[in-house]
Amino acid sequence: MAKGRITIDENLCKGCTLCTFVCPKDLIEIAEDRLTPRGYHPAVLNDPDLECTGCGICGVICPDAAITVYRLVPKEKAVLVRA
Amino acid sequence: MDDPNLVEMQIYKKPDSLTQIPTHYCPGCTHGVAHKLIAEVIDEMGMRENTIGVAPVGCSVFAYNYFNMDFAEAAHGRAPAMATGLKRVSPDKLVFTYQGDGDLASIGMAEISHAAGRGENITVIFINNAIYGMTGGQMAPTTLPGQRTTSTPRGRDIEMHGFPIRMCEILSQFDGAAYIVRRSLHNYANIRKAKDAIKTAFETQKQGIGFSMVELLSNCPTNWRVSVEESLQWIEDHMIPVFPLGDYKIHPALQSRSRS
């Protein structure tokens, strides 16, 4: 399992591409082959090598708060952390 | 191999102080970022149930649909006066306005000036994107010299239309102003700094120190006629030289907590 993962809410995502520019590992791309219910090409995580660190930069940059970011943390540090 | 000592934490999500309603803002518009930052700060301060927001006329006229708290809709430019009325009769509430460059620096110039002059204990979030977005891209008081807009098709001509107005610089001259800072939303690092500033601004109000305003340099890819990525670069290349980031007024009572 990767250290981090994200989910992108396609009801909110407008395919603005900001997340695709800021991911330090370049793991987000725009799905050109399909549309969200609101007619946008959504951003999707493409992380086959499990490189996502859960840094949260994509979450912060998303204007639509469409991205939820998860990160594996040691049990002792299990308090809500902002990236 | 899954490490049993590790547990998955949700470290970033949509803040509670925002509703689930998808916004009508253009894809890539930093209004959404500004909304998130305000909502996160209100969540962290635990103030959602004690906050009243005042929405402007502009792209964010429907802000009350996106913030999960009591909201009032002001006439164009009048938000600081409306916020004054609300705050004076409900001093224990957190009252903030959210205004664009037309609302605040054009038609609302008197109202914002006097709210700052009186040291009104309200917080103003000023979204400066150097253009009138909602009405289709006309010149704003903050439009840059030479900038093409639908009402300056040949570029803003100083001779005809004068110079852009710098609100932080002006309002910082008022004795009643306690916290006047300019930040930007064009990249991750600046977004983090913007959030800190918003937090300090709300703290300023909470402690009754005086008038607080956070000016946020923002984009408008649609009316600037550039791509989303270009628009963020445009802020850095063109807006920051004219509207320098920084702290313009920090009341002594706040000195220890602010970072540029």
Added chain:
Amino acid sequence: MAKELLKGNVAFAEAAIRAGCEAYFGYPITPQTEALEHMSQRMPELGRVFLQAESEVAAINMVYGAACAGVRVMSSSSSPGVSLMMEGISYIAGSEVPAVLVDVMRGGPGLGNIAPSQGDYNQIVKGGGHGDYKMIVLAPATIQELIDLTVEAFDLAEKYRMVVVVLADGSIGQMMEPAELPPMRPVRKEGDRPDWALTGAKERDPQFISSIYIDPVEEEVFNIKLMQKYREVEENEIRYRKNETDDAEILIVAFGTSGRIAQSAVKMARQEGIKVGLFRPISLYPYPYEQIREAIQDKKAVLVVEMNGGQMLEDVKLAVQDRVPITFYGRMGGMVPLPDEIPDEIRKIHDDQVEGV
């Protein structure tokens, strides 16, 4: 309570305080500035909110904000200042929050002068702000009426969630008369504010107050709702006074100070044997059309007296139609008719239209 010698502007300010007014936002403008000054002294004394705004534009928007918070709030101004408030008034009306406004009219148009007039009738009654909205408009003719109507204004504003205007003029604002102030009503506690008010979304869903209905379908539904409310106001809130109208052959219709002067004129004309009476509307919205129509049944002539170029005149014409000839006597620009000017008019009408008929 005992009668005191009170100046009009001070009387309505104090009356508002007694009625439980919690906040006052205003701007100095002659001839009503004494109200602002009285409020600046009394409101802080009582721990209530007073603020001199930077303009009438700001003042009405502060009123709007405080009204959204569910408090009893008012402003006062005079004609040019009220013009500045028109935008805010439309917003307040379109948001259905209660507010009270006192307009102490002066000569106009434009900067005009500081003398009394009734030139704001159209602006206030027919709506100086944009859109289909109405305000309840009450026109006192004496200081006592000014006091009583100001107190009622707060109750009506809350009952109907409307703007209520007390329409006075410079002479009422400046004159001094013995009158009785009501006892002090306790100010409402924060917990007792109306359900619709913005008080922080504690243990309830957030609410918003606005006048925007971006979908025309919804906007029309809202406007129809307003119309229904106004019908209710028209059925229930008409106010007027009649003086010696029963056997009168000539009926004067006049409001406010004009009505007061007309009352003296009625007395003077009666002494000459002319049968004249006065119908004095007190509510200008809702206007007593039916009641005037009834009052002119057996009359031979109507005389409308106003301190303007003929504004309420149009409402009288609507009420009277062609049944009885209407004459208009108006003074403008801050000129106040002397009592003996009106009997001259009455005599003319009597000779031309009553005797000669």
